Amino acid sequence: MMQTLTLEQTADRLAGLEQVLILFHARPDGDAVGSAFALRRALTLRGCDAWCVCPHELPNRLRFLVELDGEDAQNSVLADAIPERFTDAPVVSVDTAAPGQAGDLAEQLLPRCVLMIDHHASGTPYADSYIRPEAAAAGEVLYPILMRLREGDGPLDPIVAARLFAAIASDTGCFKFSNAGAATHRAAADLLDAGFASVIEPAEITRRLFDTKTPGVLRGEQTALRNLRLFADGRIAVTTLSHAEREAEGLRPEDTETMIEAIRVLAGCEIAATMKQADDTPLWRVSLRSTGPNVAEVAAQFGGGGHHRAAGCAVEAETADAAVAALVEKLQAALGA
Ligand SMILES: [Mn+2]
Known part of the structure; x- marks a missing residue:
């Protein structure tokens, strides 16, 4: 029988561990x-x-968080890098809401999981758990736990504080999303008070997490802006990436992930869409973002799905023009435009 633990029980369980994955x-x-x-x-x-x-x-882009440990930095997090002495070690999970999120490791590691620490409301618990859905990040859940685990009543270790601050900044979109409530800001302020600038400046953490892009990502966003098409007086913004363009620009999948972010910032835009051709096929993968209209309903008309304000589907068409026309017709209907 899986148990729901209190903060104190969670801290006690961690304190009792001699070895852990x-x-x-x-x-x-x-x-x-x-x-x-x-x-x-x-x-x-x-x-x-x-x-x-x-x-x-x-x-x-996240390796700097590990390297704060200097020479003790862990080189790899993959299963084949786990030192042999951990063969039977108990497992504690963080930020992992359901067995599926453990991927290939689920079968091997979840039976040994003695504690899951998380902040997702809609997960599937697979072990005794401490889950705080009101928290914006797993880092916010961990903060009071790790305060209990520190030696004496001095400040938190600066590297621990820097990592928790980065965790909270990350899941709140740099304290910008609606999940960043007063308690989240207070936890972040406490971490700043703990003082970790000697290890890494807080502004350096947010710069690395949010204001750093690879040349490939910039080229992906450049393509998104070059191919931008506006409809319904700019209430709909659509951009495309054909297979030929992807090849010509040498764009990898990770270079095109922020194309939607590059166009959805347009003033007056209510629905943003990217349409990326799947290899050399007549299939265009669509990502939709909305400031209000229900784009999950539009996606469903093409056999896709998602959430009210973020959804996805695929449209079949021989050309980018035809793909855009097919999608925009449904988007305009969704807007009543
Ligand atoms: Mn998280």
Whole structure:
């Protein structure tokens, strides 16, 4: 029988560990990495032997969070890098709401999971858990736990504080999303008060997380802006990426992920859409973002789905023009335009 734990029970359970594998979700983001490595650092300082593991390797842009440990930085989070001494070690997961998010590691590691620490409301618990859906980030959930685990009543270790700050910044879109409530800001302020600028400046953390783009991403956004088409007096913004353009520009999938962000900022735009041709086929993958109209209903008309303000589908068409025309007809209907 799985239990729901209190803050005190959660801290006690962590305090009792002598060795642990810290699991975090596939396609890791700043919250997952910041939280997992904050926990690793906090437990290591207590003499616990801890190692972080994830079904996917860390993106380069998040490696700086691991490297705050200097020479002790963990090189890889993949399963085959786990030192042999952890073969039977208990597992604690962070920011991992359901078994599916553990990817290939689920079968091997979830039966050994003794504690899941998370902030997602709609997960599927797979172990005794401490879940705070009102928290914006796993880092916000961990903050009071790690305060309990520190030695004495001094400030938090600066590297732990920096990682928790990065985790919270990451899941709130740099304190910009609606999940960043007063409690979230207070936790972040407490972490700033703990003082970690000697390790890394807070502004350097947010610059690396939010204001840093690779040349490929810039070229992807350049393509998005070059191909921008407006409809319904600018209430609809659509951009396209054909297979030929992708090849000509040498764009990898990770270079085209922010195309939608580059166009949805347009003033007066209510629905933004990107249409990316799937290889050399007559299939265009569509991402939709909305400031109000229900784009999940539009996506459903093409066999797709999603949320009210963010959805996806695929449109079949021989050319970009035909793909845009087919989609825009439905978008205009959704707007009543
Ligand atoms: Mn998270």
